[in-house]
Amino acid sequence: xxxxxxxxxxAFPQSLHHAGHAGAExxxxxxxxxxxxxxxxxxxxxxxxxxxxxxxxxxxERRYQVVSGTVRCCTFTEDGHRQIFRFVRTGDFFGFADxxxxxxxxxAVDEVVLRSIPYTIFEREAAADQRIAREVRRHVSDALxxxxxxxxxxxxxxxxxxLLWFLTEQAxxxxxxxxxxxxxxxxxxxxxxxxxxxSRAFSTLRxxxxxxxxxxxxxxxxxxxxxxxxxx
Amino acid sequence: xxxxxxxxxxAFPQSLHHAGHAGAExxxxxxxxxxxxxxxxxxxxxxxxxxxxxxxxxxxERRYQVVSGTVRCCTFTEDGHRQIFRFVRTGDFFGFADxxxxxxxxxAVDEVVLRSIPYTIFEREAAADQRIAREVRRHVSDALxxxxxxxxxxxxxxxxxxLLWFLTEQAxxxxxxxxxxxxxxxxxxxxxxxxxxxSRAFSTLRxxxxxxxxxxxxxxxxxxxxxxxxxx
DNA sequence: CGCCTGGTTGAGCTGAATCAAGGGGTGTGG
DNA sequence: CCACACCCCTTGATTCAGCTCAACCAGGCG
Numbered sequence: 001x002x003x004x005x006x007x008x009x010x011a012f013p014q015s016l017h018h019a020g021h022a023g024a025e026x027x028x029x030x031x032x033x034x035x036x037x038x039x040x041x042x043x044x045x046x047x048x049x050x051x052x053x054x055x056x057x058x059x060x061e062r063r064y065q066v067v068s069g070t071v072r073c074c075t076f077t078e079d080g081h082r083q084i085f086r087f088v089r090t091g092d093f094f095g096f097a098d099x100x101x102x103x104x105x106x107x108a109v110d111e112v113v114l115r116s117i118p119y120t121i122f123e124r125e126a127a128a129d130q131r132i133a134r135e136v137r138r139h140v141s142d143a144l145x146x147x148x149x150x151x152x153x154x155x156x157x158x159x160x161x162x163l164l165w166f167l168t169e170q171a172x173x174x175x176x177x178x179x180x181x182x183x184x185x186x187x188x189x190x191x192x193x194x195x196x197x198x199s200r201a202f203s204t205l206r207x208x209x210x211x212x213x214x215x216x217x218x219x220x221x222x223x224x225x226x227x228x229x230x231x232x
Numbered sequence: 233x234x235x236x237x238x239x240x241x242x243a244f245p246q247s248l249h250h251a252g253h254a255g256a257e258x259x260x261x262x263x264x265x266x267x268x269x270x271x272x273x274x275x276x277x278x279x280x281x282x283x284x285x286x287x288x289x290x291x292x293e294r295r296y297q298v299v300s301g302t303v304r305c306c307t308f309t310e311d312g313h314r315q316i317f318r319f320v321r322t323g324d325f326f327g328f329a330d331x332x333x334x335x336x337x338x339x340a341v342d343e344v345v346l347r348s349i350p351y352t353i354f355e356r357e358a359a360a361d362q363r364i365a366r367e368v369r370r371h372v373s374d375a376l377x378x379x380x381x382x383x384x385x386x387x388x389x390x391x392x393x394x395l396l397w398f399l400t401e402q403a404x405x406x407x408x409x410x411x412x413x414x415x416x417x418x419x420x421x422x423x424x425x426x427x428x429x430x431s432r433a434f435s436t437l438r439x440x441x442x443x444x445x446x447x448x449x450x451x452x453x454x455x456x457x458x459x460x461x462x463x464x
Numbered sequence: 465c466g467c468c469t470g471g472t473t474g475a476g477c478t479g480a481a482t483c484a485a486g487g488g489g490t491g492t493g494g
Numbered sequence: 495c496c497a498c499a500c501c502c503c504t505t506g507a508t509t510c511a512g513c514t515c516a517a518c519c520a521g522g523c524g
Binding site: 075097099155 | 317382
């Protein structure tokens with residue numbers, strides 16, 4: 001069975017691709033109240049590439065928003081493997097689902113600026129304004145749905161399909177040139193593939209005309225249906 | 233590479249295996265307030281084996297607790313594949329994380345009795361009693377953590393390890409004879425394996441003396457360290 | 465009794481991991 | 495300014511775990 005090869009990619013109600021993604025791209029319009037709370041109470045902090053932001057098991061005392069850069073949320077297995085659950089990008093929030101301890105580790109992929117607030121303030125604001133509580137709940141619910149999509153992806157997609165799924169999610173709907181801040185190893189640890197397989201999948205997709213590669217970090221999605229992107 | 237590369241802390245807090253599992257085995261002691269709300273307001277309903285309880289995309293209007301039997305929570309891909317996220321067992325709750333629509337389908341594995349309450353009542357009770365709100369949040373947080381563990385399992389474990397992980401989780405800590413209500417296909421769809429591989433893994437584990445099989449539905453975990461189970 | 469569903473087992477195939485070698489860009493030291 | 499080193503990426507060869515296909519078996523039921 002495995003997969004009947006459709007170009008379409010499987011699953012989920014409205015395709016596998018980005019369904020919610022919380023207050024991602026446009027926090028100002030998507031989650032006004034949440035962003036407002038950050039505007040008023042947050043403290044800003046900067047991290048160098050590779051630096052640890054928060055660590056699995058430590059008390060979960062703050063909530064975060066990415067101002068710029070990319071964060072990876074991951075865990076490490078006993079034998080040194082790493083699973084990256086999510087890349088958090090500019091505008092995205094993280095750390096809202098955790099209860100008493102962090103159940104993941106967050107690290108800076110490139111140079112990252114974050115703003116954060118103590119969860120106690122959040123509790124207070126959420127109790128005062130029902131909209132904020134709803135916003136948070138929706139955010140957590142989206143995180144769950146995203147994780148479920150990733151799980152389905154790991155179960156049913158093969159290497160090139162996984163990469164295509166990832167690249168599509170990174171690019172969103174637009175067909176602009178996208179820059180990847182993370183390494184092949186990072187992508188592999190996200191998609192459940194070895195770095196070599198990721199590299200091979202990049203080459204295959206390029207050869208198949210599904211993506212356009214500029215060096216190893218910049219790419220553009222190409223429409224599968226001859227329907228071009230620029231030339232009339 | 234791949235492994236090694238990390239001098240820092242290993243792995244999951246207490247290994248991969250069961251960490252939270254929400255208000256599972258002992259709802260009375262584990263989540264008194266949550267169970268209380270069910271005691272007071274719930275409606276009980278019965279489902280035959282294979283019957284659909286709730287369907288992906290429908291409005292999420294109720295919250296559920298399993299009184300008896302086993303429920304599978306899953307999604308279906310376009311090409312007919314099924315991913316089972318979770319088997320919900322007696323005493324467990326489900327349906328708390330979803331926002332406006334169900335983002336999964338729930339079906340009865342065997343004969344199932346459920347009790348459920350409208351989410352509006354829950355909202356009201358949670359607003360009135362902070363303990364209930366906390367209970368729900370912890371529950372959702374646990375669901376997220378469980379999903380993350382499953383994801384890691386899918387990424388790194390091989391067939392027999394996956395099955396062992398599953399059987400251990402089903403059995404809990406005790407070494408009693410456990411009965412499996414679900415088919416090999418169900419287990420495969422949960423672990424990301426074909427039913428044949430699941431069957432083979434059962435045989436292998438039995439041959440390795442890690443489990444004891446009675447027919448195809450009953451089993452007992454055996455301690456790996458000669459430390460026997462019954463005989464003094 | 466035969467059918468049907470679910471489980472087991474075997475044979476062969478294949479996709480991705482692993483092992484291994486080589487390439488390009490950037491930073492550093494001679 | 496060039497040389498070397500290091501990191502990341504690419505590509506090739508080989509191996510192997512699990513999927514697929516297929517046959518067979520056991521129990522339940524009409």
